[in-house]
Amino acid sequence: MWTFSGNADRQIMPATALYTVSRYLVNGQLINGQTSLFVGSWFCKYGKTSGTRCGYVDSINFHPPSPPYPAGMYDFILANTQIPAIGGDSGGPSYQLSKAVGITSGCTTTDPLGCDAWPRAGYWNKAFITKIGNALSGTGYGLY
Numbered sequence: 001m002w003t004f005s006g007n008a009d010r011q012i013m014p015a016t017a018l019y020t021v022s023r024y025l026v027n028g029q030l031i032n033g034q035t036s037l038f039v040g041s042w043f044c045k046y047g048k049t050s051g052t053r054c055g056y057v058d059s060i061n062f063h064p065p066s067p068p069y070p071a072g073m074y075d076f077i078l079a080n081t082q083i084p085a086i087g088g089d090s091g092g093p094s095y096q097l098s099k100a101v102g103i104t105s106g107c108t109t110t111d112p113l114g115c116d117a118w119p120r121a122g123y124w125n126k127a128f129i130t131k132i133g134n135a136l137s138g139t140g141y142g143l144y
Contacts, residue, residue, distance in 0.1 A: 034132045035099035036060075037077055043096040045079070045104055045127060047089025053127075055082025062128050064106060077102055077129040085127035087116035094129045102129035 037043060037057050044054040062078035077094070079085075085107035092104045104127055107115035111123035119125040 045094040047092040049086040049088035079127040084125040105130045
């Protein structure tokens with residue numbers, strides 16, 4: 001089931017006999033647990049559009065400017081500019097070594113054209129990530 005409300009979306013995929021759950025990323029990386037990050041942590045994310053990108057954590061208490069999330073209720077991990085999120089990356093895994101850290105939820109950018117394409121020269125784009133605890137409890141949001 002996919003629902004859309006304002007600038008946020010959710011997707012619930014039923015686990016049936018038609019699906020096989022995999023603990024491996026596209027690059028063959030085994031994910032065998034979860035962990036939390038701190039500012040300055042090195043981690044990677046995989047997105048359908050941008051592929052695998054790695055960089056550092058800028059913030060672990062990021063509040064996206066839009067849509068207006070209640071402060072303190074939905075804190076996200078903000079990546080640095082080495083880890084952009086492009087339209088189509090939402091829902092992709094973020095991980096540190098073999099541990100899951102969250103799910104790509106959207107991006108913040110200085111490019112007035114938004115996050116649907118690579119940022120143009122002179123602009124930046126940073127992914128924000130739903131923290132693993134929130135992702136597992138179903139309190140995450142995606143912006144595209």
